[in-house]
Amino acid sequence: MSHLSSIIDLHCHSTASDGTLTPSELVALAHKRGVKHLALTDHDTVSGIPDAIKCGLEVGVNIIPGVEFSTLWNGLNIHLLGLNFDSQSEVIKAATARQEASRFSRAITIADRLSKKGFEGLYEAAIEKSGGHAPGRPHIALAMVEKGYVNSVSTAFKKYLGSGKVGDVKSLWPSIDEVVNWITDAGGSAVIAHPRKYNMTVTKLRRLIEDFSEAGGEGLEVITSGQKQGEIGLLTDLCLRHGLKGSLGSDFHSPSQTWVNLGAIPKLPQSVVPIWENWDLALLGDDMKNEEGS
Numbered sequence: 001m002s003h004l005s006s007i008i009d010l011h012c013h014s015t016a017s018d019g020t021l022t023p024s025e026l027v028a029l030a031h032k033r034g035v036k037h038l039a040l041t042d043h044d045t046v047s048g049i050p051d052a053i054k055c056g057l058e059v060g061v062n063i064i065p066g067v068e069f070s071t072l073w074n075g076l077n078i079h080l081l082g083l084n085f086d087s088q089s090e091v092i093k094a095a096t097a098r099q100e101a102s103r104f105s106r107a108i109t110i111a112d113r114l115s116k117k118g119f120e121g122l123y124e125a126a127i128e129k130s131g132g133h134a135p136g137r138p139h140i141a142l143a144m145v146e147k148g149y150v151n152s153v154s155t156a157f158k159k160y161l162g163s164g165k166v167g168d169v170k171s172l173w174p175s176i177d178e179v180v181n182w183i184t185d186a187g188g189s190a191v192i193a194h195p196r197k198y199n200m201t202v203t204k205l206r207r208l209i210e211d212f213s214e215a216g217g218e219g220l221e222v223i224t225s226g227q228k229q230g231e232i233g234l235l236t237d238l239c240l241r242h243g244l245k246g247s248l249g250s251d252f253h254s255p256s257q258t259w260v261n262l263g264a265i266p267k268l269p270q271s272v273v274p275i276w277e278n279w280d281l282a283l284l285g286d287d288m289k290n291e292e293g294s
Contacts, residue, residue, distance in 0.1 A: 006263045010039040010066065010083055010275070011193065011224065011249020015131050016048030017068075018138045020254040023048035026262075027055040027063065029255070035263040039066035039083050039249065041193075043136065044099030046087045067092070068193055069099065069182070072173045073208055076198060080179050080212075081221065081247065084279050085188025095182040098174075103134030106171040110140055113166050119149050137161045177215040184216050189275055191219035191247045195238075196231050209242050219275040222268060223248035225260040236269045246272035 013019035014026045021029065023040060030038045038061055040052045049065050056063040065087040069080045085092060111123035125143035126135035141156035150156045161167040183190040192212055195205060209220065222235040223246070239246050246268045252260050268274055 006248065006265050006267055007034060007036040008248065008276075009035050009037070009250050009252070009263050009265070010064065010191075010247050011041050011068070011081060011221065012038065012252040012262060013042050013068075014040060014048045014052070016040075016045050016133060017042035018130075018136045018253060020256070023052040024055040026252075027052050027061050028059060030262045031059040031061050033261065033263045035061060037062045037064060038262070039064040039081075041066035041068045041081050041083075041249070043068050044070060044103060045096050045133065046092060047096075047133070049087050065188075067096065069095070069179045070102075070171065070173045071176045071179045072170075073176050073211065076200070077170070077173060078176060078198065078208065079193040080176065080183070080217070081191040081193045081249075082179075082183035082186070082188045083191060083219075083247070083275065085183060085186035087186075089186040091182055091185045095179075100134045102171045102173065103136065106169050107135045107140065109169045110137070110161070110167045113169070114140075114144075114160060117160070117166065119144060119147070119160075121147065137167065140167065176212055176217070180212070180215040180217050189219055189245075190217045191221055191275060192217065193221050193249075194224045194251060195220060195235060196227065202234070206238070209238055209244070213242050213244060217244070219245040219247045221249060222246040222272055223265050225250050225252075225265060232266070232269065236272055239272050245275040245277060247275040 014021055014023045040048055042048050046067050053063045064084050067082045071078050071080055107126060108123055114122055122140055122143050126139040129139040129142045141153040141161055144150045144156045145153060180190045220235055220239050222232060222239060248265055248268055250260055250262055250265050252262050
C-alpha cells in the first residue's frame with residue numbers, strides 16, 4: 001500500500017495509554033508531518049486530551065476529542081473509537097473510570113499469573129512504564145525486557161502475553177451496545193477500529209457490523225496502517241452495504257515503529273461518506289471537505 005500524506009488522522013496514542021510520546025510531543029509531531037486535524041484516541045482514557053488541545057492551539061493543529069474503548073462481542077475483544085464527543089461529559093467520565101478500573105485489575109491478574117512462572121515485580125515495573133496510568137500488555141512486555149526475563153517485546157508476546165498464552169487475560173469489557181451508547185450520549189461518533197485486525201472471516205465481520213449498526217454505530221475505519229492489498233476495497237464495500245461512514249487513522253504509537261507514522265495513510269475513497277461529514281466544518285476547517293478521495 002502506498003503511503004500518502006493526509007491532513008487528517010483520527011487514530012493515535014500517547015503516553016496516556018500505550019504510546020511513547022506525550023500528548024504535546026504527539027501534537028508537535030503531527031504538526032511537523034502536516035497533519036491539521038488530529039484525534040487523540042488513547043485506550044479507555046481521555047486524560048491526554050487537555051494537553052493535546054493546549055499544544056494544538058499553540059502550533060495550529062485542531063484536536064478532535066477521541067478515545068479507543070475495549071468491548072466484547074461474541075467473546076472477542078473489539079475496539080471502538082469514539083470521535084468528536086464532549087470529553088468532559090459525565091457519561092465519558094464514568095465510562096473511562098470504569099474502563100480504567102478494569103485495566104488495573106487485568107494488569108494485576110496478568111502479573112500474578114506471570115509471577116507463578118518466576119517473573120517477579122512486573123506489576124510495579126509496568127506501572128512505572130505507564131507513568132502511573134493503567135498498564136497494558138505492552139507495558140508489561142517492556143517490564144519483562146527491562147528485568148531480563150525476555151530479550152524483546154515481541155518475544156514477551158509470543159511466549160507469554162499473546163493470544164492463548166498465560167498472560168492473555170480477558171477483562172470484563174462492556175458490550176458493543178453499551179459502548180456505542182456512551183459515545184453517542186456524549187455527542188460523538190462511534191467507529192469500529194481496524195476491522196481487519198481481528199482475525200475473523202468476512203462473514204463474521206459482516207455480523208459484527210450488523211450488530212454494531214443496529215446499536216447505533218456510525219462508522220468503519222476504512223483506512224489504517226498495515227493494511228493488505230484489497231482491504232480498503234472490501235471495507236469501502238462494507239460501508240456502502242451497511243450505510244456506514246468511513247474513518248481513517250494511522251494507529252500511531254511510537255516513532256520507533258517506522259512503518260506507522262502520523263498522517264502516512266491514503267485518503268478515503270470518494271465513494272465513502274466521511275465520518276466528519278456532519279461535524280462543525282466551520283470549526284474544523286474547509287480543508288476537511290476535500291480530504292476524501294485520492
